[in-house]
Amino acid sequence: MFYREAGDFKTSYTDDNQTFPIAFDRYRYYIVLVIGLGIIPFIINDYWANSILLPFLIYAIAAIGLNILTGYCGQVSLGTGGFMAVGAFTSYKLMTAFPWMDMVTITLLSGFMTAMVGVAFGLPSLRIKGFYLAVATLAAQFFLVWLFNKVPWFFNYSASGQISAPERTLFGLAITGPNAEAPVKYLFCFAFVFVLAWIARNLTRGSIGRQWMAIRDMDIAAEIIGVNPLKAKLTAFAVSSFYVGVAGALLFTVYLGAVEVGASYGIQRSFLILFMIIIGGLGSIFGSFAGAAFMVILPVALRNFFAGTLGWDPALATHFEFVIVGALIMFFLIVEPHGLARLWALAKEKLRLWPFPH
Amino acid sequence: MKKLATFALAGVMAAGPALADLVIPDLHYRTGAYAAGGIPFSDGYQDYLNLLNARDGGIGGEMIRIVSCETAYDTERGVECYESTKGEGALVYQPLSTGITYQLIPRATADGIPLHTMGYGRTSAANGDVFSHVFNYPANYWDAASVIVNQLLEENGGSLEGKTITLLYHNSAYGREPIRTLETLAAQHGFTLTQLAVDHPGQEQGNQWLTIRRERPDYVVMWGWGVMNQVAIQEAVNIRYPMENFIGNWWAGADHDVEQAGEAAAGYRALNMNRLGDMPVFDEIRTHVHEAGMAAGDGSNVGSVLYTRGMYAAMLAAEAIRTAQEIHGVAAITPAMMRDGMEALQMTNARMEELGMPGIGPEFAVSCEDHGGTGMAIMTQWSGTEWVTLTDFIAPDDSVTQPLIDEDSAQFAAENNISGQCGDS
Numbered sequence: 064m065f066y067r068e069a070g071d072f073k074t075s076y077t078d079d080n081q082t083f084p085i086a087f088d089r090y091r092y093y094i095v096l097v098i099g100l101g102i103i104p105f106i107i108n109d110y111w112a113n114s115i116l117l118p119f120l121i122y123a124i125a126a127i128g129l130n131i132l133t134g135y136c137g138q139v140s141l142g143t144g145g146f147m148a149v150g151a152f153t154s155y156k157l158m159t160a161f162p163w164m165d166m167v168t169i170t171l172l173s174g175f176m177t178a179m180v181g182v183a184f185g186l187p188s189l190r191i192k193g194f195y196l197a198v199a200t201l202a203a204q205f206f207l208v209w210l211f212n213k214v215p216w217f218f219n220y221s222a223s224g225q226i227s228a229p230e231r232t233l234f235g236l237a238i239t240g241p242n243a244e245a246p247v248k249y250l251f252c253f254a255f256v257f258v259l260a261w262i263a264r265n266l267t268r269g270s271i272g273r274q275w276m277a278i279r280d281m282d283i284a285a286e287i288i289g290v291n292p293l294k295a296k297l298t299a300f301a302v303s304s305f306y307v308g309v310a311g312a313l314l315f316t317v318y319l320g321a322v323e324v325g326a327s328y329g330i331q332r333s334f335l336i337l338f339m340i341i342i343g344g345l346g347s348i349f350g351s352f353a354g355a356a357f358m359v360i361l362p363v364a365l366r367n368f369f370a371g372t373l374g375w376d377p378a379l380a381t382h383f384e385f386v387i388v389g390a391l392i393m394f395f396l397i398v399e400p401h402g403l404a405r406l407w408a409l410a411k412e413k414l415r416l417w418p419f420p421h
Numbered sequence: 422m423k424k425l426a427t428f429a430l431a432g433v434m435a436a437g438p439a440l441a442d443l444v445i446p447d448l449h450y451r452t453g454a455y456a457a458g459g460i461p462f463s464d465g466y467q468d469y470l471n472l473l474n475a476r477d478g479g480i481g482g483e484m485i486r487i488v489s490c491e492t493a494y495d496t497e498r499g500v501e502c503y504e505s506t507k508g509e510g511a512l513v514y515q516p517l518s519t520g521i522t523y524q525l526i527p528r529a530t531a532d533g534i535p536l537h538t539m540g541y542g543r544t545s546a547a548n549g550d551v552f553s554h555v556f557n558y559p560a561n562y563w564d565a566a567s568v569i570v571n572q573l574l575e576e577n578g579g580s581l582e583g584k585t586i587t588l589l590y591h592n593s594a595y596g597r598e599p600i601r602t603l604e605t606l607a608a609q610h611g612f613t614l615t616q617l618a619v620d621h622p623g624q625e626q627g628n629q630w631l632t633i634r635r636e637r638p639d640y641v642v643m644w645g646w647g648v649m650n651q652v653a654i655q656e657a658v659n660i661r662y663p664m665e666n667f668i669g670n671w672w673a674g675a676d677h678d679v680e681q682a683g684e685a686a687a688g689y690r691a692l693n694m695n696r697l698g699d700m701p702v703f704d705e706i707r708t709h710v711h712e713a714g715m716a717a718g719d720g721s722n723v724g725s726v727l728y729t730r731g732m733y734a735a736m737l738a739a740e741a742i743r744t745a746q747e748i749h750g751v752a753a754i755t756p757a758m759m760r761d762g763m764e765a766l767q768m769t770n771a772r773m774e775e776l777g778m779p780g781i782g783p784e785f786a787v788s789c790e791d792h793g794g795t796g797m798a799i800m801t802q803w804s805g806t807e808w809v810t811l812t813d814f815i816a817p818d819d820s821v822t823q824p825l826i827d828e829d830s831a832q833f834a835a836e837n838n839i840s841g842q843c844g845d846s
Binding site for chain 1: 449451452489490491493495496497500501504505507508519520523524526527528530531532543544545592593594595597598600601618620621825829832836837838
């Protein structure tokens, strides 16, 4: 009844091309922004920030990044964890070498550094495809983790190989370090998510995004109609790695504060983000958010429900959490292989006709 | 359900309205790749605190409430556990993971909650002047490395000139901790140190042991945890490496590490920071806790190496609470008072005897500058069926470890703008 095109008149091309052409969608988007900016910062506490919202926002950036590469351009990557590590170690080196540099610059520079590394590891994609490319990116994953473990310059010769983020401020408020307040950290990440998601959404709607999708759907046909595969694939690697690098940097500086490369950026991190985009939906910005929410919030919610509400033994609750999350992943893959984004799209189709389906 | 009911009943009977005021979180890991080590430690930790509740009515008349949270040895979950439990008035954290410790050091310091990282975590936290809320008594990794070398020096007539020692380590912050100390010691005593890293979780060690078989080092020193220990010991047996020259640190010397290899692993040695064997306190735990149906686990771990260590950790926490209560004259202490108690903690043989665990650890006294204890450890050996204590407490070489601690903590202080908390030093 509310969700429909009818009556929502467009009088200019700009209106016609906007991201959310349906009025209800637009209002929903504004409401999310109002809640995210106007309400959550005032009620957020340490637990909500550190257990749910920060990981959700940061993983959403990483998932958008991987979705650009895998979902839009069709290049399977298992090197996400390694690329996140590049972002984290770049920020660490910048933070310790240039204490005057502000966190926005540091995070963006970490993204650019990761983009360069990503392009270098993306070069093989010009020759190999599918599973073989996945193996090549897997090599990137292991090589990068090995590198950050092996060369002491990256972790400033500390005894344990751990890196820890010193305190940095923006407008006089601490963003990193133990004294950072939850709302500040949240808003900092929210700003990055907002800007990056906005850019990603528009990139994928524009000519670059269309080139990526052409390459994904059939690369020979794309080449014949004039898409340059070198440019399309490498820009996908660059943009994707930029996002992943920013996520890795934020994961280290804002969220965790101290990081060990093997534990935080290992292969399991790559898989986690790949699961996010598979569950959320390949080739969908909304899917990246939905997948990140699913993989971050569901385990915490289950744990709190079993161990907190029902008062189960925490170890038993953890075992059950594995069972339930695993079962849900299988359920989704069987029932809806296109992910949560597809379910959302179907729901919208139904809503459009509701309450008079015929 | 029955366990819960007994808990509630015991609480109501013993304390009445002033229910459970001393909150001690137990960040345990009973699942995942490292559960084999996490379960007995957590059992010992919880059982001892439950014993104090059941037998003495808590500490100083205040009941203890254990808040447990499962970390699965994962740093992000550790952070979540910390954030979800700190609001309940947690007195001290004991995460049993070096990775989680690194996360918690800045957070806990900012929140004013002490951390007790017994024999793990950041070694330079022994410098209490810089790390005001972190305690790693009775010993740390650099002490362990030094103790092993001291013991080898003694066996080799005071000289390790020309010997080769291989360090087989878990490729994480934990495993890399002793490298700097061993390098310094290698330069000092003239032995050659080679390093072999094993990646998480440690099941793949074929290459490392091939190298060991080829190079035949005089000694292999292991910094392992979880399944890595079992695999390493089995591999050592497979290549017929002389087991008495294979030495683990105190996290690589538990019962489950060697039981699989059994007789074949006889001769394998490991450090321990607490004594083993039967103690009167175990009988009390069986009577007051297990028979009352309040055992933390299935009750099968009593007396095992890591159970004893978990119980020792709980005892040190309880003694610190007692000390804090004496200093401040109140029974319901706050985390800040707990910190003062930990900093004034003194362990004497008489006190340990009184608690029913004679000589479980060395005597030590904590001070504002020194949060690290004496660093002494004993050497134990697997006989094929049980762990046998070989030596008395061996002292580390403080002249080697202290400069390293000073250097590392000074770097941390500079990075984080910390000026010493102890004032006149």
